[in-house]
Amino acid sequence: MRDYEAGFRLKEALVNLVFPRRCPVCDAVVPLGEGLICRQCVSKPQYITEPRCRRCGKQLREGEQEFCADCLRRRHVFDYGYALYDYQSMKKSIYRFKYGRRCEYAAFYAQDLYRRLSHELRLMEADAIIPVPIHRSRYRRRGYNQAELVAAELSRLTGIPMYERLVTRSRKTAPQKELTIQERQNNLKKAFNISTNVVKLNKTILIDDIYTTGSTLDAVALELKRHGVGAVYFIALCIGEGM
Ligand SMILES: [Zn+2]
Numbered sequence: 206m207r208d209y210e211a212g213f214r215l216k217e218a219l220v221n222l223v224f225p226r227r228c229p230v231c232d233a234v235v236p237l238g239e240g241l242i243c244r245q246c247v248s249k250p251q252y253i254t255e256p257r258c259r260r261c262g263k264q265l266r267e268g269e270q271e272f273c274a275d276c277l278r279r280r281h282v283f284d285y286g287y288a289l290y291d292y293q294s295m296k297k298s299i300y301r302f303k304y305g306r307r308c309e310y311a312a313f314y315a316q317d318l319y320r321r322l323s324h325e326l327r328l329m330e331a332d333a334i335i336p337v338p339i340h341r342s343r344y345r346r347r348g349y350n351q352a353e354l355v356a357a358e359l360s361r362l363t364g365i366p367m368y369e370r371l372v373t374r375s376r377k378t379a380p381q382k383e384l385t386i387q388e389r390q391n392n393l394k395k396a397f398n399i400s401t402n403v404v405k406l407n408k409t410i411l412i413d414d415i416y417t418t419g420s421t422l423d424a425v426a427l428e429l430k431r432h433g434v435g436a437v438y439f440i441a442l443c444i445g446e447g448m
């Protein structure tokens with residue numbers, strides 16, 4: 206074991222004494238040494254598998270071709286991306302992660318992403334991992350950006366540097382949930398800013414928690430491409446059917 210890893214394990218063990226790690230599915234305390242998810246829950250997350258939409262990564266039914274109905278109707282700015290979980294199977298988990306201070310789930314999600322999408326990640330040949338930002342007032346209230354926690358872990362696992370300050374959310378947007386697609390797009394106009402124009406990035410991966418219509422990812426991708434980024438991919442934790 207490398208020193209770095211040993212140190213990391215030790216730190217993890219100490220942190221675990223004070224803040225016991227909780228299972229990302231059932232939220233019970235996971236005994237030290239059992240890993241990041243409890244034994245009873247290992248088979249509970251439902252993963253998106255092939256065939257999936259070549260653009261947004263949504264689960265397709267057998268026989269469906271290449272793109273989902275949404276992506277056939279609407280062009281996206283991002284190039285393509287993947288989601289790991291079916292939303293229904295992990296929505297409570299994501300909710301606690303986002304609003305319930307369960308920051309430790311990020312390690313599990315990232316490890317799971319890295320394991321299940323390692324081939325896809327390699328093919329992207331990205332030179333940057335960029336978390337989708339939240340507005341700073343939201344950041345202050347929540348104390349963290351859930352996408353950034355996952356991005357940081359994934360960056361550590363893949364060795365691809367994270368640029369967490371490159372994109373900022375300049376406008377506070379209304380919750381997307383209650384809006385139509387058209388309203389979502391208007392809602393997001395000029396919501397994102399690139400903080401510097403000196404970075405020469407070619408291929409980037411955006412990290413988000415939930416893929417709904419892709420409007421948020423498109424808005425960030427648009428800004429990045431306007432600043433010269435060649436390709437914008439994404440990885441989302443979960444995606445649903447007909448979201
Ligand atoms: Zn569990």
Ligand SMILES: [Zn+2]
Pocket residue numbers: 258259260261262263272273274275276
């Ligand atoms: Zn699609």
